[in-house]
Amino acid sequence: MKTIVFTALAAAIALSTPAFAADEINVSNGTSAAGAPLAAHGVDLVALVNDGNPVEGFATHSATYEGASYYFTTAVNLEAFEANPAAYLPQHGGFCSFGVSVSKKFDGDPDQYLVADGKLYLFLNAETRAAFLKDVPATAKTADEQWANIKSIAVGEL
Numbered sequence: 001m002k003t004i005v006f007t008a009l010a011a012a013i014a015l016s017t018p019a020f021a022a023d024e025i026n027v028s029n030g031t032s033a034a035g036a037p038l039a040a041h042g043v044d045l046v047a048l049v050n051d052g053n054p055v056e057g058f059a060t061h062s063a064t065y066e067g068a069s070y071y072f073t074t075a076v077n078l079e080a081f082e083a084n085p086a087a088y089l090p091q092h093g094g095f096c097s098f099g100v101s102v103s104k105k106f107d108g109d110p111d112q113y114l115v116a117d118g119k120l121y122l123f124l125n126a127e128t129r130a131a132f133l134k135d136v137p138a139t140a141k142t143a144d145e146q147w148a149n150i151k152s153i154a155v156g157e158l
Helices: 002-016 045-051 075-083 097-101 126-133 136-150
Strands: 058-065 068-072 109-116 119-123
Touching: 045 068, 045 075, 045 109, 045 119, 058 075, 068 075, 097 119, 097 126, 097 136, 109 126, 109 136, 119 126, 126 136
Parallel strands: none
Antiparallel strands: 058 068, 109 119
């Protein structure tokens, strides 16, 4: 009888837990001080977008958005992010935008980035950034289309 009750309780808990799609945001292993995995390698996205400066933020200035933690260098940058996260979040969940254009989820390195048309794109390395730069509008469009197809697919399944 105890086994039946325990099994029923375990099933109820499993069914009540929200289902999250796999690897929709590129995050580090482990969790940040806020309890969520760290995104964008801890780089201050506001400083990156506004100043072109890929500088690491601090846990003392962190925000959690859609299940991921983001670090900032100043309280001002943290406030800017909290006021409008969409203005600073990298496209394609922070994965390499060129990789996404070919249906892959490669790590996005904030040292290899592009801000174009008000959007932040991250890349695996200088080579994937250069490939993206050959035709930004077409590659960005392809990446957006592919992202819709692969967004909820785990990295290991691509």
